[in-house]
Amino acid sequence: xxxxxxxxxxxxxxxxxxxxxxxxxxxxxxxxxxxxxxxxxxxxxxxxxxxxxxxxxxxxxxxxxxxxxxxxxxxxxxxxxxxxxxxxxxxxxxxxxxxxxxxxxxxxxxxxxxxxxxxxxxxxxxxxxxxxxxxxxxxxxxxxxxxxxxxxxxxxxxxxxxxxxxxxxxxxxxxxxxxxxxxxxxxxxxxxxxxxxxxxxxxxxxxxxxxxxxxxxxxxxxxxxxxxxxxxxxxxxxxxxxxxxxxxxxxxxxxxxxxxxxxxxxxxxxxxxxxxxxxxxxxxxxxxxxxxxxxxxxxxxxxxxxxxxxxxxxxxxxxxxxxxxxxxxxxxxxxxxxxxxxxxxxxxxxxxxxxxxxxxxxxxxxxxxxxxxxxxxxxxxxxxxxxxxxxxxxxxxxxxxxxxxxxxxxxxxxxxxxxxxxxxxxxxxxxxxxxxxxxxxxxxxxxxxxxxxxxxxxxxxxxxxxxxxxxxxxxxxxxxxxxxxxxxxxxxxxxxxxxxxxxxxxxxxxxxxxxxxxxxxxxxxxxxxxxxxxxxxxxxxxxxxxxxxxxxxxxxxxxxxxxxxxxxxxxxxxxxxxxxxxxxxxxxxxxxxxxxxxxxxxxxxxxxxxxxxxxxxxxxxxxxxxxxxxxxxxxxxxxxxxxxxxxxxxxxxxxxxxxxxxxxxxxxxxxxxxxxxxxxxxxxxxxxxxxxxxxx
Amino acid sequence: xxxxxxxxxxxxxxxxxxxxxxxxxxxxxxxxxxxxxxxxxxxxxxxxxxxxxxxxxxxxxxxxxxxxxxxxxxxxxxxxxxxxxxxxxxxxxxxxxxxxxxxxxxxxxxxxxxxxxxxxxxxxxxxxxxxxxxxxxxxxxxxxxxxxxxxxxxxxxxxxxxxxxxxxxxxxxxxx
Numbered sequence: 026x027x028x029x030x031x032x033x034x035x036x037x038x039x040x041x042x043x044x045x046x047x048x049x050x051x052x053x054x055x056x057x058x059x060x061x062x063x064x065x066x067x068x069x070x071x072x073x074x075x076x077x078x079x080x081x082x083x084x085x086x087x088x089x090x091x092x093x094x095x096x097x098x099x100x101x102x103x104x105x106x107x108x109x110x111x112x113x114x115x116x117x118x119x120x121x122x123x124x125x126x127x128x129x130x131x132x133x134x135x136x137x138x139x140x141x142x143x144x145x146x147x148x149x150x151x152x153x154x155x156x157x158x159x160x161x162x163x164x165x166x167x168x169x170x171x172x173x174x175x176x177x178x179x180x181x182x183x184x185x186x187x188x189x190x191x192x193x194x195x196x197x198x199x200x201x202x203x204x205x206x207x208x209x210x211x212x213x214x215x216x217x218x219x220x221x222x223x224x225x226x227x228x229x230x231x232x233x234x235x236x237x238x239x240x241x242x243x244x245x246x247x248x249x250x251x252x253x254x255x256x257x258x259x260x261x262x263x264x265x266x267x268x269x270x271x272x273x274x275x276x277x278x279x280x281x282x283x284x285x286x287x288x289x290x291x292x293x294x295x296x297x298x299x300x301x302x303x304x305x306x307x308x309x310x311x312x313x314x315x316x317x318x319x320x321x322x323x324x325x326x327x328x329x330x331x332x333x334x335x336x337x338x339x340x341x342x343x344x345x346x347x348x349x350x351x352x353x354x355x356x357x358x359x360x361x362x363x364x365x366x367x368x369x370x371x372x373x374x375x376x377x378x379x380x381x382x383x384x385x386x387x388x389x390x391x392x393x394x395x396x397x398x399x400x401x402x403x404x405x406x407x408x409x410x411x412x413x414x415x416x417x418x419x420x421x422x423x424x425x426x427x428x429x430x431x432x433x434x435x436x437x438x439x440x441x442x443x444x445x446x447x448x449x450x451x452x453x454x455x456x457x458x459x460x461x462x463x464x465x466x467x468x469x470x471x472x473x474x475x476x477x478x479x480x481x482x483x484x485x486x487x488x489x490x491x492x493x494x495x496x497x498x499x500x501x502x503x504x505x506x507x508x509x510x511x512x513x514x515x516x517x518x519x520x521x522x523x524x525x526x527x528x529x530x531x532x533x534x535x536x537x538x539x540x541x542x543x544x545x546x547x548x549x550x551x552x553x554x555x556x557x558x559x560x561x562x563x564x565x566x567x568x569x570x571x572x573x574x575x576x577x578x579x580x581x582x583x584x585x586x587x588x589x590x591x592x593x594x595x596x597x598x599x600x601x602x603x604x605x606x607x608x609x610x611x612x613x614x615x616x617x618x619x620x621x622x623x624x625x626x627x628x629x630x631x632x633x634x635x636x637x638x639x640x641x642x643x644x645x646x647x648x649x650x651x652x653x654x655x656x657x658x659x660x661x662x663x664x665x666x667x668x669x670x671x672x673x674x675x676x677x678x679x680x681x682x683x684x685x686x687x688x689x690x691x692x693x694x695x696x697x698x699x700x701x702x703x704x705x706x707x708x709x710x711x712x713x714x715x716x717x718x719x720x721x
Numbered sequence: 722x723x724x725x726x727x728x729x730x731x732x733x734x735x736x737x738x739x740x741x742x743x744x745x746x747x748x749x750x751x752x753x754x755x756x757x758x759x760x761x762x763x764x765x766x767x768x769x770x771x772x773x774x775x776x777x778x779x780x781x782x783x784x785x786x787x788x789x790x791x792x793x794x795x796x797x798x799x800x801x802x803x804x805x806x807x808x809x810x811x812x813x814x815x816x817x818x819x820x821x822x823x824x825x826x827x828x829x830x831x832x833x834x835x836x837x838x839x840x841x842x843x844x845x846x847x848x849x850x851x852x853x854x855x856x857x858x859x860x861x862x863x864x865x866x867x868x869x870x871x872x873x874x875x876x877x878x879x880x881x882x883x884x885x886x887x888x889x890x891x892x893x894x895x896x897x
Binding site (some may be wrong): 652 | 724725727730731737738740742746747756760763764767768769771821828829835882
């Protein structure tokens with residue numbers, strides 16, 4: 026030990042003035058606040074409705090990319106593996122599979138074609154409208170724990186009350202459901218380049234400089250409503266195939282939850298090796314609609330729904346009675362071949378069947394007949410496919426870091442058929458009976474790279490609203506279900522765990538939001554926040570620490586409701602939705618104190634007034650949380666004579682929300698407005714045609 | 722800043738405080754300046770905290786901030802007009818212990834005399850690497866120089882101190 030070292034150790038540094046440092050840190054942060062500074066924005070007005078247009082600083086960089094050369098011919102299926110390791114049985118043979126399709130489809134065909142058609146009305150004696158009125162069965166499930174009782178028994182309050190966690194945009198700048206799973210969007214960034222899609226053109230921007238610079242633009246051939254994913258220098262665009270011949274029957278008219286709908290899907294791969302001249306390297310088309318597309322690292326997974334084949338059905342006419350029409354239509358169905366049912370994939374002008382018959386599982390006939398395909402591929406090899414199928418319609422796809430869950434949509438059968446109590450052999454002339462499907466079916470697939478393996482199935486009474494109703498953590502699937510014919514008039518949180526090949530129920534909490542509908546759900550490791558609504562917005566915090574016994578921790582009722590919840594951290598949460606305000610019922614944003622989820626409080630609320638609608642409820646990608654700025658950006662629209670899009674930059678400070686509103690876009694482009702955070706902390710505001718830095 | 726980061730930050734403030742203050746003194750600051758510098762450094766770090774807190778280069782980042790603060794304050798008036806041992810500085814109840822104040826000034830004087838003969842680059846290296854005990858890589862990052870430069874400056878600085886140990890022994894050869 027030397028003298029200088031002694032002096033070092035002897036120096037009385039004293040205690041850190043931590044409180045003083047924290048206080049000046051907070052003050053300093055306050056000083057850093059700036060309103061509009063950059064010339065990017067021509068004007069800015071705080072809080073008022075008058076706003077500013079975003080004037081981009083654009084530099085045109087021509088150079089259209091050329092078509093994709095050197096694509097290997099045809100799509101290649103990877104060697105198959107035992108994709109079905111649970112109760113789902115793959116078809117033994119192609120004949121077996123076709124038999125199933127034809128047999129189950131026979132129940133769906135009527136004198137007017139698919140679905141009951143007008144015979145629902147003709148034959149509806151004991152109408153479903155009456156059956157639909159389900160008698161409330163409070164605490165229906167024997168193991169159920171009533172929410173009210175749970176609250177009453179909530180006397181003990183352990184210190185380890187679960188907390189919310191911060192959620193920020195994915196690495197590519199998209200506000201996603203699961204941190205580890207990226208989702209397609211019309212905007213992506215790697216921090217240096219920013220990619221936008223509009224009117225089926227891929228535009229590449231350089232965002233590394235002081236101003237955004239438009240480098241190039243590439244028309245994406247044969248694709249409509251494309252959204253993109255980004256893996257290194259590879260862009261994978263997914264969207265509807267606009268070169269497809271007449272699409273199959275899709276009674277919804279559009280996909281749901283996915284990027285684009287319709288009866289056909291196209292996947293284009295674009296290389297950004299030269300950002301000034303991006304080029305299409307692969308082009309793969311599927312004659313099935315897109316339900317979901319997700320990215321795990323460089324693995325891309327798409328879930329496709331084929332829909333029912335488009336057959337030349339007849340309808341009853343003056344000379345041809347309904348019986349004759351039904352007979353003719355049934356004959357058509359009996360004459361279908363596997364080509365009518367199984368999707369095809371086209372790559373490099375070579376068409377092939379996407380699924381091997383023995384890679385299609387036949388679920389129980391509770392599931393409506395359809396073909397759901399789960400297709401995995403590497404971003405760099407979009408034509409080397411790992412594809413398996415399910416001969417049924419699910420409607421909801423949710424992916425966690427290493428699982429894919431398919432769930433059936435609730436309510437009325439999507440084909441307009443009512444499930445027959447009399448069983449399939451009775452045929453449709455029995456007429457409608459039964460009730461809307463009261464049980465949701467769940468299929469659990471384990472993910473490994475591009476491969477999906479079915480490992481368990483389960484069911485849950487009640488209706489699953491959308492992908493946000495599902496969440497997997499530590500191998501436990503948690504589901505928020507709304508009321509159905511099999512439940513009382515309330516919502517529930519159910520936990521399920523794999524037990525062999527079954528997704529077995531582990532615990533449940535019933536009696537939430539009596540006579541109300543689920544509006545939004547946000548899951549955490551051991552907590553769920555759920556909002557239901559009819560007249561007020563009850564927000565429930567439910568403890569999932571013990572998954573066998575979900576426990577209501579607290580609830581809060583405020584006017585209006587939140588259709589999107591975003592946790593800022595473990596102290597604060599934002600609820601975007603609608604509610605009453607001084608300027609009438611319209612969009613509202615609430616700031617909630619969730620530090621103690623047993624006593625959730627609303628600290629502040631912003632009301633935007635009549636005709637304003639917050640888009641985050643419909644599409645969470647319209648919301649961006651910028652933790653470093655303690656601000657978030659959210660897109661609103663106002664219906665007047667046309668759609669007008671606004672961006673609201675909302676700052677959080679001292680438990681208050683302060684916002685400024687900017688008018689940025691009109692019409693359909695409002696859906697494309699995004700605020701994209703870059704790794705260096707700057708934010709790019711992307712509107713229809715422009716991408717410019719936004720001063721927060 | 723979210724609460725977890727904030728409490729991690731507060732923990733870091735507590736834990737890093739003594740070294741930061743001592744480093745500021747060893748880099749040439751007067752005792753009360755050293756505390757202001759340490760405080761300013763930590764306040765600056767708050768802004769980018771979430772970006773640096775997880776990384777193993779956190780200390781490098783913080784000490785780089787300290788050097789920046791020191792450089793910035795040297796450009797300001799108080800550094801130019803600084804007066805040694807003004808009574809107010811002695812009496813300043815930095816942490817409420819009056820006796821400490823005199824000791825601080827005495828130690829600071831001794832340190833400044835001992836290290837005053839080093840060039841600024843060499844002094845920075847010896848303080849960060851030898852006293853704060855940052856790793857070679859962290860020191861290099863904090864100073865923005867290659868690790869090899871850290872090594873050579875350190876050996877030069879130690880050699881210089883050893884050769885000028887008429888005030889204090891730094892070489893460790895003469896045990897006391």
